[in-house]
């Protein structure tokens with residue numbers, strides 16, 4: 001029997017950089033007096049129709065394997081929703097799979113389409129998994145800076161300069177985690193033209209779609225010429241507060257989804273039957289079930305933004321959606337991790353350093369409104385007191 005050693009490990013997987021959040025958790029240890037502006041877990045519970053469907057599923061005791069790609073009725077429901085609300089034509093048989101969250105969808109799509117040596121354009125700061133999954137596939141992430149001075153809107157000259165003969169795709173989320181921005185319809189149209197001009201696939205993560213607060217959401221995959229090159233990821237984790245149920249979906253070009261399905265079968269077999277029942281109920285939720293959730297987060301985000309914006313020597317791009325703002329505190333500390341730890345230790349408020357979203361997040365903190373209204377207010381107040389003290 002050989003001793004386990006590094007040569008037995010796939011180097012692409014070994015090279016995946018993991019979060020450095022341990023330093024934050026360590027600073028939090030033993031403290032029950034902290035106000036948490038870092039959490040990604042919302043303070044509300046799932047809508048009642050979803051809970052009811054789950055109870056029914058449990059009572060019936062039906063827990064067999066399902067169709068590998070999700071209940072037929074669920075895929076049909078997603079297809080109908082995409083057609084009606086997202087203006088996306090995705091056939092339930094060959095263009096959609098139900099996944100164990102967007103996270104699993106991203107992996108199976110990226111692993112199915114990227115080859116070692118391919119380059120993947122990631123506007124950055126970015127959601128960490130886009131970078132990690134690219135590396136897991138042996139492909140090369142190419143980060144293109146989103147400038148705060150340009151309201152985190154992509155600069156098309158910079159994007160074009162990042163394209164090479166090896167470029168395969170561009171990956172982004174809209175609304176954006178961690179930046180809080182929602183790109184305009186014009187920006188999405190320009191991105192669609194850019195993808196077509198350079199023959200790129202587009203992977204768009206719309207997990208925060210229901211939290212678009214600055215106008216009507218637009219799916220880039222619905223734009224002319226985009227259906228055959230776009231994978232659209234969506235889910236129920238944020239919209240219906242079903243994070244722990246691990247259920248989402250991906251819609252993509254059937255010719256490519258054919259291969260994605262094989263990998264999905266290998267890694268998941270099928271999504272959880274209870275979560276699928278919950279997702280079906282989620283699709284049937286009405287605006288009366290969902291508007292209170294959206295309004296709750298919209299109000300907290302607006303409050304957070306207004307208070308942060310008023311801080312001396314702190315800049316903050318106005319959020320258009322999601323649960324986040326991404327203010328710049330570099331006037332007070334050039335290192336985001338050091339500043340985040342100081343905030344825990346000296347101000348009793350937890351935030352995430354912008355560097356958790358790539359090195360281009362240096363100088364920024366990501367603040368979220370997932371905690372209760374009272375905790376968010378307390379966190380802001382502590383931040384204000386601390387900043388005013390530093391500012392003198």
Ligand SMILES: Cc1ncc(COP(=O)(O)O)c(C=O)c1O
Nearest residue numbers: 101102103127173177235237248
């Ligand atoms: C941008 C983004 N995409 C995907 C996910 C994960 O989604 P899911 O729970 O559907 O796997 C998250 C979770 O925070 C996220 O912020």
